[in-house]
Amino acid sequence: MSEHVTTAPKVAPRANSDLYRAVSSNRMSEAIVDQIRGLIRSEQLRPGDRLPSERDLGERMGVSRVTIREAMRVLEASGLIEIKVGARGGAVVTTPSSTKIGTGLADLISLSPLTASEVTEARQVFEVGIIPIVVERATDDDIAELRNMVATHQAALRNGEYGMAMSAAFHVRVAACTHNAAIEMLVHSFHGPLLMSLREAQVAAPLMGHRGTNEHRDFVEAVAARDVARAEEIMRTHLGRTARRVARVQATREREAKS
Amino acid sequence: MSEHVTTAPKVAPRANSDLYRAVSSNRMSEAIVDQIRGLIRSEQLRPGDRLPSERDLGERMGVSRVTIREAMRVLEASGLIEIKVGARGGAVVTTPSSTKIGTGLADLISLSPLTASEVTEARQVFEVGIIPIVVERATDDDIAELRNMVATHQAALRNGEYGMAMSAAFHVRVAACTHNAAIEMLVHSFHGPLLMSLREAQVAAPLMGHRGTNEHRDFVEAVAARDVARAEEIMRTHLGRTARRVARVQATREREAKS
DNA sequence: AGTGGACTAGTGGTCTGATATTTAGACTCT
DNA sequence: AGAGTCTAAATATCAGACCACTAGTCCACT
Numbered sequence: 123m124s125e126h127v128t129t130a131p132k133v134a135p136r137a138n139s140d141l142y143r144a145v146s147s148n149r150m151s152e153a154i155v156d157q158i159r160g161l162i163r164s165e166q167l168r169p170g171d172r173l174p175s176e177r178d179l180g181e182r183m184g185v186s187r188v189t190i191r192e193a194m195r196v197l198e199a200s201g202l203i204e205i206k207v208g209a210r211g212g213a214v215v216t217t218p219s220s221t222k223i224g225t226g227l228a229d230l231i232s233l234s235p236l237t238a239s240e241v242t243e244a245r246q247v248f249e250v251g252i253i254p255i256v257v258e259r260a261t262d263d264d265i266a267e268l269r270n271m272v273a274t275h276q277a278a279l280r281n282g283e284y285g286m287a288m289s290a291a292f293h294v295r296v297a298a299c300t301h302n303a304a305i306e307m308l309v310h311s312f313h314g315p316l317l318m319s320l321r322e323a324q325v326a327a328p329l330m331g332h333r334g335t336n337e338h339r340d341f342v343e344a345v346a347a348r349d350v351a352r353a354e355e356i357m358r359t360h361l362g363r364t365a366r367r368v369a370r371v372q373a374t375r376e377r378e379a380k381s
Numbered sequence: 382m383s384e385h386v387t388t389a390p391k392v393a394p395r396a397n398s399d400l401y402r403a404v405s406s407n408r409m410s411e412a413i414v415d416q417i418r419g420l421i422r423s424e425q426l427r428p429g430d431r432l433p434s435e436r437d438l439g440e441r442m443g444v445s446r447v448t449i450r451e452a453m454r455v456l457e458a459s460g461l462i463e464i465k466v467g468a469r470g471g472a473v474v475t476t477p478s479s480t481k482i483g484t485g486l487a488d489l490i491s492l493s494p495l496t497a498s499e500v501t502e503a504r505q506v507f508e509v510g511i512i513p514i515v516v517e518r519a520t521d522d523d524i525a526e527l528r529n530m531v532a533t534h535q536a537a538l539r540n541g542e543y544g545m546a547m548s549a550a551f552h553v554r555v556a557a558c559t560h561n562a563a564i565e566m567l568v569h570s571f572h573g574p575l576l577m578s579l580r581e582a583q584v585a586a587p588l589m590g591h592r593g594t595n596e597h598r599d600f601v602e603a604v605a606a607r608d609v610a611r612a613e614e615i616m617r618t619h620l621g622r623t624a625r626r627v628a629r630v631q632a633t634r635e636r637e638a639k640s
Numbered sequence: 641a642g643t644g645g646a647c648t649a650g651t652g653g654t655c656t657g658a659t660a661t662t663t664a665g666a667c668t669c670t
Numbered sequence: 671a672g673a674g675t676c677t678a679a680a681t682a683t684c685a686g687a688c689c690a691c692t693a694g695t696c697c698a699c700t
Contacts, residue, residue: 148653188655191682206681207662210679235562243564251509255502302502304503436650447682468692
């Protein structure tokens with residue numbers, strides 16, 4: 123804590139570059155967004171807190187309700203607040219749940235110019251990379267739940283109900299074994315857009331169901347045995363096949379597009 | 382209670398689950414957002430296209446201008462469109478550049494309930510994980526630029542101008558060697574919030590500059606020699622030190638908060 | 641002819657003030 | 671005491687207006 127004294131010698135100037143993003147926008151609403159976002163960042167407003175009503179806010183900040191409403195829209199779109207109508211309604215600061223962020227992230231990715239192969243490759247790197255952590259930290263409960271999941275999925279497979287959503291759920295659950303919310307969130311968002319771009323692929327290759335769930339099962343057992351190398355190997359193979367499938371579908375698409 | 386005969390008893394459902402996300406919101410503006418987002422997703426609107434003016438849109442869709450404006454705000458906040466004022470102004474569909482997405486992503490992360498250690502750990506996994514790809518794909522130009530970067534940074538260090546921003550730039554440039562936009566984007570967004578949470582740490586440990594840039598240099602040479610194991614080892618050490626520093630700062634913070 | 645400045649039309653940004661709709665909680669009425 | 675109704679507070683939306691900004695256009699002056 124003695125650091126306090128030392129922290130401020132030559133501070134102030136020299137804007138650590140892009141921290142102040144070209145204020146440009148003469149928009150009042152933008153300024154309001156920044157102000158409220160700042161309050162949330164600095165924790166003067168915490169998740170669960172209610173903002174004043176639109177009329178109230180407008181009065182305090184000297185702008186009209188319309189302007190406030192626009193600010194509210196962008197704050198809501200950024201996932202910072204939630205708005206309810208009716209008495210006792212209004213805007214409350216949300217704790218941006220990991221899953222919510224994950225979906226927002228997935229939205230961003232799916233609209234991005236990234237190709238499916240690129241995302242798949244990134245996913246491979248990440249999901250294989252976390253395996254040492256998974257193996258190290260998975261609790262007995264984690265493993266029990268994974269086993270349970272595999273059983274459920276194999277049953278679903280026999281009934282023809284197995285789909286990408288289940289596979290995705292498995293991978294997210296594996297990531298959750300790291301007990302690191304950031305990792306879980308990232309894996310979660312990887313699976314959003316991928317689900318979309320792979321749906322056709324899965325239809326075209328239903329075989330993947332059997333092989334896939336078997337690999338899931340083997341993977342869980344490797345984790346249970348704390349066998350990092352084997353778990354990595356299985357996952358690498360498993361994801362590698364997905365990658366090839368994506369590449370194939372993508373190639374097909376491009377061929378179609380060219381015609 | 383007799384159902385209309387024509388309404389197809391229980392057809393139509395099948396809702397591939399969350400594809401139709403809980404239409405909920407009676408909000409007109411939300412419907413408009415969805416419609417336009419749909420147009421963009423389905424490529425009926427492409428980057429560069431101009432949307433009609435607010436007045437025009439309002440008339441066509443049978444809603445008032447305010448409603449349209451709110452829709453525009455959320456589309457803009459989601460990075461789908463850009464709005465300019467003045468004659469020939471209006472909303473144009475943007476091509477969401479990787480860097481733009483990266484910053485949006487970074488914003489999301491920095492507002493999330495994730496702790497710095499969690500993000501750091503995720504970053505470690507990812508940045509070490511990509512190294513095989515980096516070594517495999519780095520071109521001569523890539524390596525030349527990395528060497529150049531290291532030299533610049535060491536010079537800056539001697540002048541006391543070396544900072545987190547430069548370190549971040551190095552790591553992003555390394556990621557760019559994968560020639561995979563998704564990976565580059567992810568690394569880029571990792572470095573946004575980290576910069577924030579580490580500023581104090583860097584002040585407290587300026588030594589890191591020397592060791593850090595030396596490690597950068599060694600890393601580049603390992604890549605140039607196509608030595609995956611060594612490159613991984615260096616990066617692991619390098620990031621490991623950062624992780625410890627983050628953990629220390631975080632502990633300090635919590636201690637302060639408790640008092 | 642060329643150039644600078646005024647003009648103009650189109651566009652987003654904001655305001656005002658009103659109505660419709662939704663909802664939680666208080667308040668009846670039986 | 672319970673069920674239904676009423677009310678107040680809040681958002682959602684509308685309509686019409688005005689301002690500020692911007693890119694062209696066009697005219698007057700050099």
